[in-house]
Amino acid sequence: TSPFAPRHLLSIADLTPAELTTLVRNAHKHKTAIKSGEIPQSLRGALTGKTVAMTFSKRSTRTRISTEGAVVTLGGHPMFLGKDDIQLGVNESLYDTAVVLSSMTSAIVARVGPHSDVADLAKHSSVPVINALSDLYHPLQIIADFLTIAEVNLSSSSSTLGLEGMKIAWVGDANNVLFDLAVGAAKLGVDIAVATPKGYEIPQQMREVISQAAATAPKAGKLFETNVPEEAIKNADILVTDTWVSMGQEEETAKRLAAFKGFQITSELAKRGGAKETWSFMHCLPRHPEEVSDEVFYGPRSVVFREAENRLWSAISALEAFVVNKGKIQ
Ligand code: CP
Ligand code: NVA
Structure with missing residues (x-):
């Protein structure tokens, strides 16, 4: 991998115990602050002008709503792409989709069938990919x-x-x-x-x-x-x-x-x-x-x-770590 390769979140296995702890603690911190009416300075406008692509090949209530809400909390634009919205899987390969999507967005949040689909997206994406559920893992x-x-x-x-x-x-x-x-x-x-x-x-x-x-x-x-x-x-x-x-x-x-x-x-x-x-x-x-x-x-x-409800706070914590802070979990 190149030194510029983005860091992805495909499974909890990608995290050290300390990083998992930090993601959970940050989710808690943000939950407490935001519920008391305070958006933390580090989050405010952190994704202004940025788009997060959400490619979902399966239904979702919580993952979709929490991710869209989290992107908006950070000031960004969530772009939901259901399986009937884009060419992926019907007219276009994962490779082509990964290259094109990542050239125009700041992150890809993907819900897939086989885990190899999200792993392939990550392999060819120039922006962080977050697994929104595959047949093997559900880190968020x-x-x-x-x-x-x-x-x-x-x-x-x-x-x-x-x-x-x-x-x-x-x-x-x-x-x-x-x-x-x-x-x-x-x-x-x-x-x-x-x-x-x-x-x-x-x-x-x-x-x-x-x-x-x-x-x-x-x-x-x-x-x-x-x-x-x-x-x-x-x-x-x-x-x-x-x-x-x-x-x-x-x-x-x-x-x-x-x-x-x-x-x-x-x-x-x-x-x-x-x-x-x-x-x-x-x-x-x-x-x-x-x-x-x-x-x-x-x-x-x-x-x-x-x-x-905690899916929202976790999504904020994960986007902060992987998209705003480029995989530095602190
Ligand atoms: N728990 C969960 O991922 O729910 P959705 O399928 O509604 O996103
Ligand atoms: N195991 C379930 C989880 C749904 C959130 C599924 O994959 O359908």
């Missing part, structure tokens, strides 16, 4: 998730997130959101127990990514895998899940719904599994009733709507 979601977990107890006197020793239980499909969550957990010293049905476990390639992430951490969080939801839930502080049918897997719906039977998160399951007294529930959304009962999803332990 995970920054928001750690903000959601940490913000309750975040103290300005410490430089860590204070999450070491915590335990997350993921009950459901081993998917893109889980992979980046597990990478982040390893880096931040958070243990993660993953319960999937047989045949839906973490692929070996992703296990390796998670263990490489652990190797970057001063005190890595441990990964535990099982096919029994109760085993994952034991002593967990946080129960988390996601849809059993990710975008692009719609044809497998019937098969998946059958395979995941018994994996719905309910209060009864949490109790049977022995989650901590104080457990809370997270979900990246969109949510379907099969993976979590209404009573949990809308109940007092659920932090899902704060988690969704």
Whole structure:
């Protein structure tokens, strides 16, 4: 890579533990300031006159709204390009699109199917590329998730997130959101127990990514895998899940719904599994009733709507680091 190659955010794996911590802490700082009516000096007009291209080949509520909102907060122009708006994929190659888009914009935020698509865009782009979800990773979601977990107890006197020793239980499909969550957990010293049905476990390639992430951490969080939801839930502080049918897997719906039977998160399951007294529930959304009962999803332990809002603060933090500060995370 040339010394002028931009720095991209394709996965939480691209960040050191200290950088991930800083992104989350900055998101928290900006959230506090902006909610009290103060746009920090360093953000004000930081992207004035600049365009951020958003190429989305799949639907989105949170990622689109938070990214557009974040660009506007920084004074820039978000240019949303859905799959029917541009030539990409139909009339034009990824290479040509990457070169052309990056010659006229300051960053590309891309939601793709195969991860290789966003990796290829990054390879040929002269501006930073941020992954807005691929089949392997969802880094913007995970920054928001750690903000959601940490913000309750975040103290300005410490430089860590204070999450070491915590335990997350993921009950459901081993998917893109889980992979980046597990990478982040390893880096931040958070243990993660993953319960999937047989045949839906973490692929070996992703296990390796998670263990490489652990190797970057001063005190890595441990990964535990099982096919029994109760085993994952034991002593967990946080129960988390996601849809059993990710975008692009719609044809497998019937098969998946059958395979995941018994994996719905309910209060009864949490109790049977022995989650901590104080457990809370997270979900990246969109949510379907099969993976979590209404009573949990809308109940007092659920932090899902704060988690969704945190996507905005995380997007601001990520754009500041990767676009305004060109990959210098401070
Ligand atoms: N969590 C998330 O990425 O939601 P959207 O698909 O609505 O962007
Ligand atoms: N795993 C889901 C996440 C959506 C935000 C999907 O890829 O569809």
